[in-house]
Amino acid sequence: MAMNTQQYNSIVYDAVRRCGAITVGGRTAVILNFLLTEDAPGTRIAQHRHAHCEIGTVTAGEVVYTIGGKRYRVCAGETIIIPPNTAHIRTCPKRCRIYGYWIFAGASFREDVPKVVTVPDAQRFISAVAGEIERCGSGYEYSVAHYLSLLLIDILRQYPEAEKTDAAQSRELSRMRDAVRYINEHIRGDLSSAAISRAVGISSRHLNRLFRHAARVTLHRYIHDTKMLAAYIDLMRDKTVTVREIAGRVGCTDISYFAKCMRAFSGRTPSAIRNS
Numbered sequence: 001m002a003m004n005t006q007q008y009n010s011i012v013y014d015a016v017r018r019c020g021a022i023t024v025g026g027r028t029a030v031i032l033n034f035l036l037t038e039d040a041p042g043t044r045i046a047q048h049r050h051a052h053c054e055i056g057t058v059t060a061g062e063v064v065y066t067i068g069g070k071r072y073r074v075c076a077g078e079t080i081i082i083p084p085n086t087a088h089i090r091t092c093p094k095r096c097r098i099y100g101y102w103i104f105a106g107a108s109f110r111e112d113v114p115k116v117v118t119v120p121d122a123q124r125f126i127s128a129v130a131g132e133i134e135r136c137g138s139g140y141e142y143s144v145a146h147y148l149s150l151l152l153i154d155i156l157r158q159y160p161e162a163e164k165t166d167a168a169q170s171r172e173l174s175r176m177r178d179a180v181r182y183i184n185e186h187i188r189g190d191l192s193s194a195a196i197s198r199a200v201g202i203s204s205r206h207l208n209r210l211f212r213h214a215a216r217v218t219l220h221r222y223i224h225d226t227k228m229l230a231a232y233i234d235l236m237r238d239k240t241v242t243v244r245e246i247a248g249r250v251g252c253t254d255i256s257y258f259a260k261c262m263r264a265f266s267g268r269t270p271s272a273i274r275n276s
Contacts, residue, residue, distance in 0.1 A: 005036050005276075010237035011133050012036075017184075018145035021177045022152045025161035028173060029053075029105040030180055031152050032226075033233060034129070037098045037276070039063075045090040048267035051217045051225035052102040054082040055155060057122050061096030065089065067114050079119045081155065083112065084217060090267065099126050102229060103152065104180050104215070117158050125151040175200050176214050179207060183223060187230045188249050191223050227251070228265040231258075235273040243270045 012034055021030045032052060056063070057079040065072040065080060066089040074080045082088055128147045132140045182199045183191060193204040196219075200207060211219040227250035234246045247258035247270075262270050 005038055006237060006239065008036050008130075008133055009233065011136060012129065012144060013233055013237060015132075015141040015144035016148065018141050019148050019152075022149055022156065024153055024156035025159070027105070027156050027159060027161070028177070029103045029152060029156060030177065031148055032102045032104055032184065033229060034099065034101040034148060035233070035236065037100060039092040039096050039098070039276075041092060041094050043090075043092040045267035046263065047087050047089045048263070048265055049085055049087045050102075050228070050265050051084050051215075051222045052229065053084050053105050054088075054100065054102055056080050056082075056098050056100045057119070057126060059097045059099060059123065059126065061092065061094045063096050063098060064091045064093060065114070066091070072114055072116055074116055077118060077123060078116055079122055079155070080114060080116050081158070082114045084215075086114065088114075101148075101151075103155075115158070119151075119154045119158065121154050122151060125154070172210060172214060175202060175207075176210055179210070183226055187226060188251075191227075193219060224261070225265060228261055231262065231270075232266055232273060235262075235270055236276070239274060243274070246270070 016031060016034050019031045021028055056074065058074050058076050060076050062073060062075045063080075065074065065082070067082070067086060072080060125147045129144050129151075132143045132147070178200045179196055182196055186195075193207060197204040197207045202210075208219050211217060211222055215222060231246050231250050231252075234241075234249065235243070238246070243258075244255050247253070247255055252258040252261070259270055262268070262273070266273065268276070
């Protein structure tokens with residue numbers, strides 16, 4: 001059965017939640033979402049940035065990213081890794097197919113500049129995910145999570161090994177993973193600093209310091225962008241509800257403000273995302 005991008009993204013979204021944290025060479029990351037985008041020739045996504053690391057694997061056509069005045073051409077079979085808080089513009093000179101995934105990673109993972117790489121088994125793992133989604137048989141969620149985890153391992157291998165962490169650093173990393181997991185699981189609930197710190201077992205002050213130090217982003221910014229990411233997914237996968245309802249799911253009652261935030265996060269307005 002042929003499956004459109006909306007159906008694909010709706011199914012894979014649930015499987016992503018099965019993925020845990022992956023550690024390779026002292027570098028740890030958690031995959032947050034995995035989306036298929038198909039853009040027509042001439043498509044331009046306005047400048048935007050977000051708190052998560054964005055990775056895009058092009059499987060057809062080519063994409064050009066403009067970052068800091070420099071152009072990064074990504075052809076079929078190549079992957080671009082964009083650090084968090086990095087403003088970028090995406091243009092498509094020809095019809096393209098992109099598998100985009102957002103990850104959370106500690107400071108030890110990241111480089112300061114984007115990089116275009118050829119990830120050895122990316123195509124194979126993405127094809128395996130697509131096959132599982134197409135069949136959607138019993139236990140497909142676990143199989144998809146397995147292949148996405150292998151894909152993330154290949155991404156982490158693109159970076160030199162981090163310095164070995166001591167016991168104190170390991171505890172901090174564990175708390176960060178717990179906080180990220182809590183935020184993802186309660187994205188439409190109470191995401192106050194107090195609620196998250198209670199769940200993790202540390203003070204709000206300590207939690208905020210952890211995000212600034214280990215994630216190089218404030219807790220408030222991370223929560224904001226995670227809400228925008230959840231809303232972005234809903235706009236793509238659930239076209240039966242209104243934009244106002246989707247904004248309300250992430251606690252935004254001002255539709256104009258929601259549209260402004262979404263454009264800053266994704267480079268597209270809510271209506272453009274919905275019609276893509």
